[in-house]
Amino acid sequence: MKHGPQRIVMMEGISSGEHFLVGGEIPRRVLDDITLSIRKAEAWGINGTSLFEIRLLLEIMANIRPYDRGKCALIERGMMRRKRVILRHVFYIGSSEMLYNNMNVLEFLMFATAKFKIDKVVLQEQIFELIITIGLGHLSLTPNHMLTREEKAVITLIAAAYSDSLMIVFNLPEYVWDEVLIDAIAQITSFIRERGKTLIIATQNCLLIEKACSHTAILQDGQLIFNGTVEDFRLNFDKVEVIIRDKAVHAVREKLALLFPAYKLVSKDDSLMISSIGSETIDHGAIYKKILESGFTPDSIEINPKTVENAYKELMRQHDL
Amino acid sequence: MTETKYTTQEQIEAMRQEIQREKEKMAGISSGKEPSGGLLPQRRQAMKTVGGAIFLALCLLIVWSIISIQMTKSRGEIPNILGFQLFAIESGSMEPTLKIGAVIVSRKPKNPENLKINDIVTFKTLSNAIVTHRIIEVVVNDDGSESYRTKGDNPGNSADQELLTSNRVIGVFVAKIPLT
Numbered sequence: 183m184k185h186g187p188q189r190i191v192m193m194e195g196i197s198s199g200e201h202f203l204v205g206g207e208i209p210r211r212v213l214d215d216i217t218l219s220i221r222k223a224e225a226w227g228i229n230g231t232s233l234f235e236i237r238l239l240l241e242i243m244a245n246i247r248p249y250d251r252g253k254c255a256l257i258e259r260g261m262m263r264r265k266r267v268i269l270r271h272v273f274y275i276g277s278s279e280m281l282y283n284n285m286n287v288l289e290f291l292m293f294a295t296a297k298f299k300i301d302k303v304v305l306q307e308q309i310f311e312l313i314i315t316i317g318l319g320h321l322s323l324t325p326n327h328m329l330t331r332e333e334k335a336v337i338t339l340i341a342a343a344y345s346d347s348l349m350i351v352f353n354l355p356e357y358v359w360d361e362v363l364i365d366a367i368a369q370i371t372s373f374i375r376e377r378g379k380t381l382i383i384a385t386q387n388c389l390l391i392e393k394a395c396s397h398t399a400i401l402q403d404g405q406l407i408f409n410g411t412v413e414d415f416r417l418n419f420d421k422v423e424v425i426i427r428d429k430a431v432h433a434v435r436e437k438l439a440l441l442f443p444a445y446k447l448v449s450k451d452d453s454l455m456i457s458s459i460g461s462e463t464i465d466h467g468a469i470y471k472k473i474l475e476s477g478f479t480p481d482s483i484e485i486n487p488k489t490v491e492n493a494y495k496e497l498m499r500q501h502d503l
Numbered sequence: 504m505t506e507t508k509y510t511t512q513e514q515i516e517a518m519r520q521e522i523q524r525e526k527e528k529m530a531g532i533s534s535g536k537e538p539s540g541g542l543l544p545q546r547r548q549a550m551k552t553v554g555g556a557i558f559l560a561l562c563l564l565i566v567w568s569i570i571s572i573q574m575t576k577s578r579g580e581i582p583n584i585l586g587f588q589l590f591a592i593e594s595g596s597m598e599p600t601l602k603i604g605a606v607i608v609s610r611k612p613k614n615p616e617n618l619k620i621n622d623i624v625t626f627k628t629l630s631n632a633i634v635t636h637r638i639i640e641v642v643v644n645d646d647g648s649e650s651y652r653t654k655g656d657n658p659g660n661s662a663d664q665e666l667l668t669s670n671r672v673i674g675v676f677v678a679k680i681p682l683t
Binding site: 288301303304306307310314319320321322323324328329 | 508509510512514515518519522525526529
C-alpha cells in the first residue's frame with residue numbers, strides 16, 4: 183500500500199507582502215493571518231469578494247508569490263518564503279495560453295502525456311473517451327486556436343489530471359463558466375481525486391463549487407471567514423427550508439407569517455421562502471401540514487435543496503457585505 | 504478551407520474507428536499473427552537480453568579494473584588491465600616520437616631477454632625512476648646474457664649511461680593514445 187504525503191497545503195498565519203492602499207485609510211494587507219489545511223484527494227473551491235485576494239492566495243499556495251509572515255508547507259515540504267519557483271509536484275494553471283495553437287485538443291493532450299511509458303494507442307483511446315464522457319466530445323478534435331479561454335483552461339485541467347503532480351492549482355477566478363464546462367470540471371475533479379491528487383480552484387462561481395468541490399474557503403477583506411466542507415457550508419448557512427410557489431403567494435404572506443412566528447418569510451417573484459432563524463432541527467412535514475391546514479393550496483411546495491449560492495449570500499449578509 | 508469549431512459525431516466515430524484499427528494492428532503484432540512481424544517481439548527480446556548481458560559484462564569489467572588497479576597501487580606495483588599498462592610521457596626525451604603529455608599503451612613482454620633493436624621499452628632505472636626509451640644496441644655480456652643500450656629519440660639526447668638488464672623491463676610499447 184502506498185503512503186504518500188497526506189497534507190498537501192499547510193498554511194499557518196500567512197500574511198501577504200502586498201497591501202491595499204485606499205486614500206485616507208491605513209493600508210491593509212491583501213491577505214492577513216490565513217490558516218488553512220488542505221489534505222490529499224480533496225477539491226477546494228476558494229471564493230471571496232475580491233478576485234485579487236483569491237488569485238494571490240493561490241499564487242502563494244503554488245509558491246510563485248512570496249509571503250511576508252507565517253508558515254507554509256506544500257506536500258509536507260517547507261517552502262522558502264522568498265522563493266518564486268513552481269515546484270515539480272505542483273501543476274499551476276494561471277493562464278489559458280498553455281495550449282499550442284497548431285494542435286487540436288486530442289493532439290495536445292497526447293503531447294502533454296507523451297512521457298508516460300504506457301501504450302500510446304491505449305492512452306489515446308482513454309483520453310479521447312474521457313473527453314467525450316465529460317461532455318466535451320464536441321471539442322475533442324477542435325483546433326486549439328478556436329477554443330474560448332474557458333475551454334482552453336478546461337483542456338489544460340485534463341492535462342493536469344494526467345500529470346504526475348500531486349497538487350493542481352486552477353487559478354482563473356475571473357473566468358466565466360457555463361453549465362457544460364462546470365459539469366466537465368466536476369467530472370475531471372472526480373477523476374483527479376480518484377488518482378489521489380488535490381485540486382484547488384479559484385472561482386466566484388457558486389455552482390462550480392457546489393458541483394466540483396468537496397471543500398470551500400471564503401475570503402473577505404483579506405481573511406478567511408469560512409473554511410470547511412461544502413456540505414457543512416450549505417447546511418449551516420443556507421437557512422431557507424421550504425419554498426412555496428404560487429401566483430397568489432404575496433396575498434397569503436401575512437397569514438403564513440402568523441402561522442410561522444419562529445421562521446423568517448421572504449417573498450421573491452412568485453415564490454415565498456421560509457427560512458429558519460435558529461439552529462434547531464426543522465420538521466419539514468410539520469410546515470407542509472400547517473400550510474395545508476391554513477386552507478391555502480399553493481402550486482408547489484418544495485424542500486430547499488440547500489445551495490452554495492444561498493449559503494454564500496447568507497454568509498455575506500451576516501458579514502454586512 | 505474554412506475550419507469549423509465543433510467536432511461532429513461523424514468525426515468522433517471516424518476517430519474511434521481509427522483508434523480501433525490501430526489497436527487491432529498492435530494486438531496482431533504482439534500475438535504474432537502477422538507473417539512478417541511475428542518474430543519481431545522475440546527478436547526484440549533477444550536483442551534486449553544480449554544488450555543487457557553486454558552492458559552487465561562491461562560494468563563488471565569496469566568494477567573489476569578499478570578494484571584491481573587500486574589493489575596493485577596499494578602493493579606499490581604498476582597497474583595493468585589484461586597485461587596492458589598505461590603510461591603518461593612527462594619529459595621530452597622521446598620527442599618527436601612521443602610528445603610530453605602523450606599516453607602510451609605498453610604490454611608486459613613475454614620474454615624480456617629477447618628484445619630487439621628499435622623496440623621502445625618502459626623500464627626502471629637503477630634509481631627507481633620509470634623511463635621509456637628506445638633500444639639502440641643489444642650488448643652480450645661475458646656470461647652470455649644480454650643487456651640493452653637505450654636512448655631517447657630526441658636528437659639532443661645521448662645514449663643512457665647505464666645498460667638495461669632484462670629484469671628491469673616493465674613493458675614494450677604497443678600504441679600511442681593521441682591525446683596531445
